[in-house]
Amino acid sequence: MNMKKIGAAASTGLLVFSLAACSGGDSSSDSGKTQIKFINGFTGGDGAFMTKIVDGFNSSQDEFEVVQSQEKDHYTKFKSGNYDLVVIHETSLETYQKDQLIQDAGPYMETAGLAEDDFNAAGIQSGTVEDKLFGVPLDIHPLTMFYNEELVSEAPTDYEQLKALGETLQSENENLYAFGLPSTGLTTFYFTAAAAQNGIDLAKDGYLDFTQSDYADALMQYHDMVFKDNTSPEKLGLDGEFQAFMKSADEGAKQTAVTMTGPWYYQAVKEKYADNLGIGAMPTLFETAATTGNAHTISVAASVEDEEVKDGISEFLKYLYTPENLANWAESGQTPSHLATLDLITEDPEKYELAAKNQEQLDTYVAAPRVYQFDEQMRYMNEVVFTKLTSEPNLTKDALMSELEKATKAAKQIADTQ
Amino acid sequence: MHMTNKSKWLGFIFVVPFLVSFLVFWLIPLLYGIWISLHDFRLSVGNNGFIGLKNYVDILTPDTIYNRTFMTSLKNTLMFIVLSVPPLILISLGLALLIEHLPKKLKTFFRTVFFLSYSISVTAVSAIYLWLFGANGGYINNILMKAGLISSPINWTGDQPYAWLVIVIATIWWTIGFNMLLFVNALDEVDGTLYEAADLDGASAWNKFRFITLPEIRNISIFVMITTVIASFNLYGQSLLITRGGPEQSTSSLIMGINTTVFGNNQLGVGSAMALLMGVIMMLITGIQYWISYKSDKDELAKPSRKERKRLKRAVNAGPTNVNQHPAATIDKKERKIT
Numbered sequence: 001m002n003m004k005k006i007g008a009a010a011s012t013g014l015l016v017f018s019l020a021a022c023s024g025g026d027s028s029s030d031s032g033k034t035q036i037k038f039i040n041g042f043t044g045g046d047g048a049f050m051t052k053i054v055d056g057f058n059s060s061q062d063e064f065e066v067v068q069s070q071e072k073d074h075y076t077k078f079k080s081g082n083y084d085l086v087v088i089h090e091t092s093l094e095t096y097q098k099d100q101l102i103q104d105a106g107p108y109m110e111t112a113g114l115a116e117d118d119f120n121a122a123g124i125q126s127g128t129v130e131d132k133l134f135g136v137p138l139d140i141h142p143l144t145m146f147y148n149e150e151l152v153s154e155a156p157t158d159y160e161q162l163k164a165l166g167e168t169l170q171s172e173n174e175n176l177y178a179f180g181l182p183s184t185g186l187t188t189f190y191f192t193a194a195a196a197q198n199g200i201d202l203a204k205d206g207y208l209d210f211t212q213s214d215y216a217d218a219l220m221q222y223h224d225m226v227f228k229d230n231t232s233p234e235k236l237g238l239d240g241e242f243q244a245f246m247k248s249a250d251e252g253a254k255q256t257a258v259t260m261t262g263p264w265y266y267q268a269v270k271e272k273y274a275d276n277l278g279i280g281a282m283p284t285l286f287e288t289a290a291t292t293g294n295a296h297t298i299s300v301a302a303s304v305e306d307e308e309v310k311d312g313i314s315e316f317l318k319y320l321y322t323p324e325n326l327a328n329w330a331e332s333g334q335t336p337s338h339l340a341t342l343d344l345i346t347e348d349p350e351k352y353e354l355a356a357k358n359q360e361q362l363d364t365y366v367a368a369p370r371v372y373q374f375d376e377q378m379r380y381m382n383e384v385v386f387t388k389l390t391s392e393p394n395l396t397k398d399a400l401m402s403e404l405e406k407a408t409k410a411a412k413q414i415a416d417t418q
Numbered sequence: 419m420h421m422t423n424k425s426k427w428l429g430f431i432f433v434v435p436f437l438v439s440f441l442v443f444w445l446i447p448l449l450y451g452i453w454i455s456l457h458d459f460r461l462s463v464g465n466n467g468f469i470g471l472k473n474y475v476d477i478l479t480p481d482t483i484y485n486r487t488f489m490t491s492l493k494n495t496l497m498f499i500v501l502s503v504p505p506l507i508l509i510s511l512g513l514a515l516l517i518e519h520l521p522k523k524l525k526t527f528f529r530t531v532f533f534l535s536y537s538i539s540v541t542a543v544s545a546i547y548l549w550l551f552g553a554n555g556g557y558i559n560n561i562l563m564k565a566g567l568i569s570s571p572i573n574w575t576g577d578q579p580y581a582w583l584v585i586v587i588a589t590i591w592w593t594i595g596f597n598m599l600l601f602v603n604a605l606d607e608v609d610g611t612l613y614e615a616a617d618l619d620g621a622s623a624w625n626k627f628r629f630i631t632l633p634e635i636r637n638i639s640i641f642v643m644i645t646t647v648i649a650s651f652n653l654y655g656q657s658l659l660i661t662r663g664g665p666e667q668s669t670s671s672l673i674m675g676i677n678t679t680v681f682g683n684n685q686l687g688v689g690s691a692m693a694l695l696m697g698v699i700m701m702l703i704t705g706i707q708y709w710i711s712y713k714s715d716k717d718e719l720a721k722p723s724r725k726e727r728k729r730l731k732r733a734v735n736a737g738p739t740n741v742n743q744h745p746a747a748t749i750d751k752k753e754r755k756i757t
Binding site for chain 1: 460461462463482483486552553554555560563573575576577661662663664665666667670678681682683684685
């Protein structure tokens with residue numbers, strides 16, 4: 001072989017080697033166990049509880065191993081990576097199904113010995129797309145009320161009570177408020193609450209139509225809560241509903257007696273308020289009682305074809321949906337959709353304080369509209385409209401309607417990309 | 419010199435790592451990006467076919483979501499460049515000059531201290547600045563209120579222009595060490611005899627800086643300016659973590675817009691087209707910077723300023739006294755009379 005051929009072979013080999021290093025590996029670990037790559041976005045206080053479940057499964061197994069990744073932007077990683085199992089929110093499930101990123105979870109549930117009857121109605125609804133379960137229901141996480149028992153003895157149940165509480169607190173200290181509305185962050189829950197508690201359906205022909213006069217009126221009520229009733233401080237910023245609850249008025253900060261926020265803050269608020277922490281159901285801010293929020297489901301990536309990986313997924317689901325194991329998830333503050341686990345929680349409401357409370361309000365749970373790219377359709381509302389509602393004292397309904405038209409136009413264009 | 423086949427191939431093998439890296443990490447991704455931008459490419463389902471320049475047309479057509487995303491984020495990014503580049507250059511140069519005048523032992527210490535922040539992750543930097551500039555009970559607001567400088571808290575991250583101010587301050591604190599180090603090295607390279615000669619001529623500190631330091635570090639200054647503009651174009655972490663692109667999307671950067679288009683809207687084709695347009699804009703701006711620097715350099719060589727012409731004239735009249743320069747240019751009439 002002459003030098004030319006040796007050189008060409010060497011350079012080609014190097015190129016092939018470097019490209020091969022970029023390709024995905026197989027599903028076997030060094031220990032010979034079949035690996036199931038599981039990604040979720042549990043980077044808050046709840047993450048440790050899911051890790052406990054995963055570790056429990058791994059130590060119980062000779063055949064399979066769940067390799068868990070907890071990432072803040074887990075959707076991005078899932079789309080661009082090579083994962084077998086993924087936690088998907090109820091609001092994103094239809095998008096992932098339409099984009100062919102996930103597959104029917106029914107067969108996996110069947111192998112794991114799980115049936116639809118094992119879950120509550122809200123859970124089944126959260127995981128169903130086109131009459132098939134594309135996500136195994138994990139939990140419902142409604143907008144949760146925490147309150148400081150030093151400032152309010154009982155959980156307010158409607159806006160009138162919150163308003164009265166605000167007036168009392170303001171007379172004591174001008175930095176004390178009833179509750180806080182965030183500028184951005186968890187605002188989707190507040191937008192869907194305004195729709196659900198006023199009986200407004202935002203979905204129209206596959207997109208979100210915000211340009212409904214009743215809806216604009218409802219949103220203007222949020223504006224009034226800040227600028228007319230002084231029930232909430234203005235301009236609280238990102239995650240302001242939670243941040244203001246954790247502040248102290250004595251130190252010059254704006255402090256709220258009540259917060260309506262995500263249950264994932266349970267560990268943080270419990271640490272701060274300990275025995276003075278009260279938990280209540282979402283109050284009726286508008287016309288009728290309705291609880292909004294989101295749900296977690298567990299989906300199988302469309303790319304999963306390996307029979308051993310499939311068996312491993314079913315085995316993991318079987319382990320996860322054993323009440324004693326899933327109760328760990330309830331301990332984190334999330335409310336499982338699995339009925340047998342809910343029974344266990346009911347038996348010990350002190351240990352599973354938040355889950356026990358939250359399951360009481362699931363009867364009035366109203367799921368967010370099912371549209372393609374729900375979060376993207378909500379983007380303008382979350383990033384612009386709620387900020388305006390809580391920071392512009394002179395905002396009029398006409399000006400708001402103009403913003404709602406922009407948001408609807410964007411939502412319609414996003415829906416059309418399907 | 420005649421090269422044998424063996425030495426040719428040996429040379430080629432040494433070049434292979436570069437060629438492979440160039441192909442794998444630069445040329446192939448670039449060509450692939452261009453190819454993707456000409457297709458209806460979704461992150462989820464892949465390629466839906468060739469669509470020519472439609473993605474570019476959609477981005478450049480007013481009233482589409484992609485146009486709004488691109489134009490808003492481009493405007494914001496340009497705003498950030500205007501606000502951040504001057505302080506990033508001037509402050510780093512100022513720090514480098516200060517360090518240059520410190521005793522040797524302290525010089526190493528402070529060079530390390532100022533560079534240290536550059537090694538911190540953007541997540542940690544953002545967490546620090548969020549805590550400092552929190553609107554409700556934040557450290558800066560507390561200090562300003564206790565000092566009686568403000569009567570009500572400033573919404574640093576939720577109102578403009580404060581949101582930009584926080585992002586610019588965080589960026590300066592985070593990245594200033596890199597530019598500073600380049601300037602420190604450039605200042606080290608300046609020939610000390612030039613300063614000695616200037617001292618003998620009685621030049622003031624400003625004149626030494628203006629006529630010796632600046633011209634001597636000119637090339638590195640142009641490099642710093644160009645790389646700082648490019649780095650500012652890539653604004654992402656600070657605005658994502660400190661302001662989340664707010665208030666009302668006013669700090670949402672181009673990279674954030676592309677990220678939303680690709681990973682939020684699933685539109686890899688449109689996102690690639692946006693990235694390429696961003697690249698073209700960056701190249702244009704860099705090209706203009708090069709052109710202006712080259713032009714001013716050429717002009718300077720070709721046409722001395724009026725002041726410099728006067729100095730040269732005086733120098734010629736006085737006659738040469740030093741092999742390195744025309745010191746007469748810096749010797750005033752009084753001194754010449756004494757001589």
